[in-house]
Amino acid sequence: MPHYxxxxxxxxxxxxxxxxxxxxxxxxTNYLNxxxxxxxxxxxxxxxxxxxxxxxxxxxxxxxxxxxDEVLAVLNQANHRSSSE
Numbered sequence: 001m002p003h004y005x006x007x008x009x010x011x012x013x014x015x016x017x018x019x020x021x022x023x024x025x026x027x028x029t030n031y032l033n034x035x036x037x038x039x040x041x042x043x044x045x046x047x048x049x050x051x052x053x054x055x056x057x058x059x060x061x062x063x064x065x066x067x068x069d070e071v072l073a074v075l076n077q078a079n080h081r082s083s084s085e
Contacts, residue, residue, distance in 0.1 A: 003079055007072065014068035021061035028054055 031051050 003075065003082075007075055010068050010071050010075070014065060014072075017061045017064040017068065021058065021065065024054060024057045024061060028058065 028051075031047075031054065
């Protein structure tokens with residue numbers, strides 16, 4: 001696969017995961033501001049479980065972004081090496 005296609009694909013995936021992370025972070029802010037409690041009539045344990053699940057989503061998306069950055073760095077190094085040869 002050509003180098004530029006790999007870069008495009010990783011950048012595309014990074015954008016998708018960044019969008020999802022932004023959504024999760026907005027939801028987390030809403031939760032911490034008490035917005036969920038007013039909308040839901042769940043007990044405290046259920047709300048806590050929902051928040052912990054949300055935090056897992058944040059960690060998942062963050063790990064994807066880290067991976068994408070690492071891959072892009074490797075692809076960038078490989079591209080510089082091959083262009084200098």
